[in-house]
Amino acid sequence: MVDAMPPQRHRLAVLFVTVFFDQVGFGILIPFLPLYAKTFGASGFEAGLLLAVFSAMQMLTSTWWGRLSDRVGRRPVIVAAAAGACIGFVILALAPSLAVLFVGRALLGAVCVGMATAQAWVADTTPPDERSRVMGQLGAVGGLGFVLGPAIGALGILLGGMQLPFFVSAACAAGNAIFAALLLPHAPPVAIQGGPRAAGAWRPIVPCLVIAFVLTYAFSNMEATFALFTRAERAAPHRARPGDPRGRSGGAAAGDQRRDPARAGLGDGDRLRDRVAVADRLDLAAVAGRPAGRAARPRAVDQRARTRRRSRHRRPAVRPRRPRLAVPDRRRGDRRGGGHRVRGEVVVTVVAIVVALALAMIALERLRPARRWPAVPTWWARALAINGAQIALVFVAGATWERWLRAHLISLADVGRAAEIAVGYLANVLWMYWSHRARHRVGFLWRWLHQLHHSPARIEVLTAYYKHPLEITSESIATSILLYAVLGVSPEAALAITTASGVLGLFYHWNVATPRWVGYLVQRPESHCVHHQHGVHAYNYSELPLIDIAFGTFRNPPRFVGQCGLGGDREQQFAALLLGRDVTGP
Structure with missing residues (x-):
């Protein structure tokens, strides 16, 4: 219970x-x-x-x-x-x-x-x-x-x-x-409950304040200077480092100037402006951790030096303008199934944020669980293995079938990013509703794709992506076909759509208590527990309640009282579930 x-x-x-x-x-x-x-x-x-x-x-x-x-x-x-x-x-x-x-x-x-x-x-x-x-x-x-x-x-x-x-x-x-x-x-005010201050009440607190001051001072020093230090390091590629044979000392730099008259003609101010220009272009790389090749920077500096050397008039020193930061390329070009791809560091950053969010949610539900689920042997090992496979398939999808989707029926990439994401998201949610219902109604799809997801007795964050590898793969392919081949959305919009659905999936599997009104905006954990309830396994197929309301499959109880899963030890029949066997029989 x-x-x-x-x-x-x-x-x-x-x-x-x-x-x-x-x-x-x-x-x-x-x-x-x-x-x-x-x-x-x-x-x-x-x-x-x-x-x-x-x-x-x-x-x-x-x-x-x-x-x-x-x-x-x-x-x-x-x-x-x-x-x-x-x-x-x-x-x-x-x-x-x-x-x-x-x-x-x-x-x-x-x-x-x-x-x-x-x-x-x-x-x-x-x-x-x-x-x-x-x-x-x-x-x-x-x-x-x-x-x-x-x-x-x-x-x-x-x-x-x-x-x-x-x-x-x-x-x-x-x-x-x-x-x-x-x-x-x-909480009621506490000042009215107070009385005269006790003599020496501050004495035990003073050592704590001193310790807090020292620790905060150390952290603040690092916080204030780390980004600037990283920028300076990336903007100074020729700085010699102890034990680094590629580092160049002052004598080596002077030899370079003798071999390169253009560099020898540069004054300290010119080299400083060169370094500032390079640093401005590398600010974003310093923040996001994107590597910048050492060979590219000296060539850029040398090229500007030669250009100024050939010029008759030296440009006056001006206050550095606020640089234009690198952002994802918005040029449309050939938009057949994504004429350009989302940069790798963006995908990695999104996945890292979702994983960090999931860890925070796991910590919160462990600290304050809303429902007491039974302890199940091997649950954590199975859940971590399946969730790891889910993360791996995200990168496999980006490197394989999405690049093959070149044709499209319509192109949402030209209607504006906000409209593109909104229309693409609603279309994807509607498709997922009917495909989700089919996985419950069609026996073959239930056994091979969805039965594993409904087997756990514990509905929590780890259950969100506790899915059969075939279900994960088929969902990824179907979503890619819909977004790229049918709707022609941009890769950035597709990333936003799938991330939103993924975060909502974590939310409605989260073992926390939520107000009932939330269930009319998005599916809440209590409603999704009804979907996973032992003997039910129906209702609330969509992450948007409006769709379930429209098709008569909406349930939104004030709280959930019951058991989930397939019952007994069926969820531990892991091999049978992976092989598509029906484990719900006697």
Whole structure:
């Protein structure tokens, strides 16, 4: 039998989600904020000062926020801080000058109290014997968000330039404010319960503050300078390194100048401008980790040097312009089944983000499960093996059959990216609904494709892609044919469509409690448990409830109470399930 989540667990789950997205929003900016400041002509000192003003404002305002939360409660402060962060991220994205950039960064520091207020909320509502454990879980959830944030920021730069991650952070903050306002329980104010302050109450706290200061100082130094250090390293290909025979010392560089009169005629200022020009073009590579060949950079520098040498008039030194960052090629060309392909680093980054998100969801459902599933032998080994095969087939699909789809019936690639993604997604969801129903109704398809997915008694994140390899392969081929050969969408749009469906698949298999109204927007975990329920295995075939409502297969219970899977030890008959044998008989 399945137990519902106790009220205290539900409250903590809501708080954990709030903290997770709060840390994701702030973590998105970590890899590239100094480089973003450099596009405004900021010096290294000014880039460091931009990060320092955040901590300075946080230091000045944190005690005020703490006293306010004691008087009005924790939830209003968490909501106000998230709303203020949304405004700060938008200011950073739209900043026309370095001064406005400082204003936005200062605002973010002034409202960065979400984590501290969440910890106070835990202290107020958690029994003393559980407080340390819950505090540790809260820190772990925040750490997961802080790890996932930089990966999302790098992907945003690859897809839309340096401003896109700020808007993503703003969306996270806005969603967090709404989520906390609607679902986070209100804890009563604690200031009215206080009395006279105990003498020497601060003494045990002082050593903790000193330790926190030292650790934060060390981390902030790395945070402020790592991106600039990476940029400088990539912009200086001739720097000699100890033990590197390819490194060139000053004498070797002088010999090069003697052999190359053009380089010998360059002054220090010219070489510096060369290096800055190369560095500007490599900013994105430094952030995203894309390798840049050593041989290409010296040739580019030498070519510009020779060009200036031949010129009669030396160009005056000008303030570096904000560089145009590399983004995916938008030229249409021959769009038959994808005239160009999504760059490999984009696909890898998307897969890495989805995997990191899945790990964070697994951690949350392990900490606060909504339903108590039975322990099943070998479940983790089987689930990890099948999910690993799913990830491998994603890359196989990109390297094989998608490149063969050259013809198309229509071309959505010319109607605009937003419309292309929307139409392609709706068409793919409608197709998946009917193919999903067929896999339940047709015996051959059920045995060979879908029976394995319905065999587990545990419905959780790992179950989302616990599928037969033939089902994974056939779904990938069918989706590629629909999106490329029939609709003619671009590879970028196809990546967005499949990623959205994949993330939703993780969500409605997630072992957490969700409000019933969510089930009218997207399929929720409680509804999908009905789909997997022992003896049922029907209803809720689509990730969009509107389609199930239209065809009479919609079920949305307030909560799920029951068992899932094929019953007994049938899910452990792994070989029979892979060989397409019906294991549901007596």
